[in-house]
Amino acid sequence: MNNKNSILRWQEYSQNVDDAYEFLDNIKIKLLESDRQNSYINKIISDLGVNFTLAAKFGGGVTLFSPLVKSLIENGNIQIETSLENIALLTITTFSIIYLESKKEELEPVKLEELRKDSKTLLTELKLKGIGGGIVKKFIKVFDSISNIFNYIFKSLGVVSQGILDMISYTAILVPFMNGVNHIIGKYDLSLDNFIGNFLSLGVGITSLIAKHGIDYIRKKIEKNIGQNINIEPQPYIDGLNDTDLIKDSRKQM
Numbered sequence: 719m720n721n722k723n724s725i726l727r728w729q730e731y732s733q734n735v736d737d738a739y740e741f742l743d744n745i746k747i748k749l750l751e752s753d754r755q756n757s758y759i760n761k762i763i764s765d766l767g768v769n770f771t772l773a774a775k776f777g778g779g780v781t782l783f784s785p786l787v788k789s790l791i792e793n794g795n796i797q798i799e800t801s802l803e804n805i806a807l808l809t810i811t812t813f814s815i816i817y818l819e820s821k822k823e824e825l826e827p828v829k830l831e832e833l834r835k836d837s838k839t840l841l842t843e844l845k846l847k848g849i850g851g852g853i854v855k856k857f858i859k860v861f862d863s864i865s866n867i868f869n870y871i872f873k874s875l876g877v878v879s880q881g882i883l884d885m886i887s888y889t890a891i892l893v894p895f896m897n898g899v900n901h902i903i904g905k906y907d908l909s910l911d912n913f914i915g916n917f918l919s920l921g922v923g924i925t926s927l928i929a930k931h932g933i934d935y936i937r938k939k940i941e942k943n944i945g946q947n948i949n950i951e952p953q954p955y956i957d958g959l960n961d962t963d964l965i966k967d968s969r970k971q972m
Contacts, residue, residue, distance in 0.1 A: 730919075731926070737902065738923030742936065744901035745894045746943040776813040779886035782896045784809045786864075786903060787857065794909030798849055808849060811840040812857045816882055856910050863917045868895055871924060874933040894944045 788805045791798050798804065814837045822830060841851055865882040872879065872891060879885050886892060902908065908916055928936060 731922075734919045734923035735926050736923070737920055738927050740905070741898045741902055741920060741924070742927075742939050743943065745898040745940050747894050747897070747945070776810075776817065776883065776886055778889060779813055779882075780806060780809045782886070782892060783813075783861065785900055786860075786896070787812075789900065789903050790857075790860065790908065790910045790913055793903070793907045794911055796853070796910060798853070799847075804847060804849070807840065807844060807847070808853070808857065811837070811844055812854055812861060813882075814840055815854060816858055816861065820881060820883060853910070860910065860913050863914050864899060867917060867921055867924065868892070870921065871895075871936060874928070875937050891940075891944075894940070 784802075784805050787809050788800050791800055791805075814833075818833050818837050821833070825833065841854065844854070845851070861882050865879075865885050868885050869877070869879050869881075872888070872895075877888060877891070879888065902916070902920065903913070906916060924936075
């Protein structure tokens with residue numbers, strides 16, 4: 719019995735390591751198509767009267783995370799129409815709640831109240847579309863899980879990031895990183911319900927690779943994939959509603 723358990727643990731460990739290798743192999747630049755997504759973000763903000771400057775802080779994050787949100791819903795048993803508008807609204811709302819929770823001790827009362835009002839407006843709109851707050855809570859945990867792996871890998875390479883809102887300011891490395899995340903989601907058809915457990919396992923695999931090869935191995939592997947040195951300088955939050963520089967940079971790498 720103990721021997722069988724040992725074999726199972728070894729097989730699980732080996733799979734975690736294999737997944738970590740594959741994840742790193744898919745951290746690379748790919749062409750992004752965001753124009754249609756950005757138009758829906760713009761429409762949501764305009765129609766609901768949400769504070770534009772708030773959304774602009776994580777507009778690029780919405781663009782990059784929307785494919786993930788769509789896949790996790792479609793791979794599960796959640797009865798939600800995955801239209802571009804719904805996915806954009808759900809992603810914006812998730813970022814809005816994360817931002818509210820992270821800044822509520824820092825903002826002036828007037829700005830805090832404005833942020834709460836915007837978040838409530840977004841949640842109400844989701845509810846009208848049949849998307850409850852429980853879904854948002856699950857996606858907050860998913861986003862945090864992604865942020866944890868990002869921070870674990872790139873903190874060792876000099877990135878200073880304390881959470882998801884810091885993470886989306888590192889656009890040069892976030893784009894290829896999210897391609898790796900989306901690859902793993904697609905390979906295993908991950909859903910909203912099993913994503914976190916699988917990414918914990920991925921984290922174990924990455925830890926094993928770093929322990930075996932050292933962090934410099936990780937750096938060189940990622941730099942080879944993206945065709946450039948890792949840029950650890952934070953850039954301003956992408957205004958995903960207007961800024962197309964990220965897309966242009968991606969085309970240059972193709």
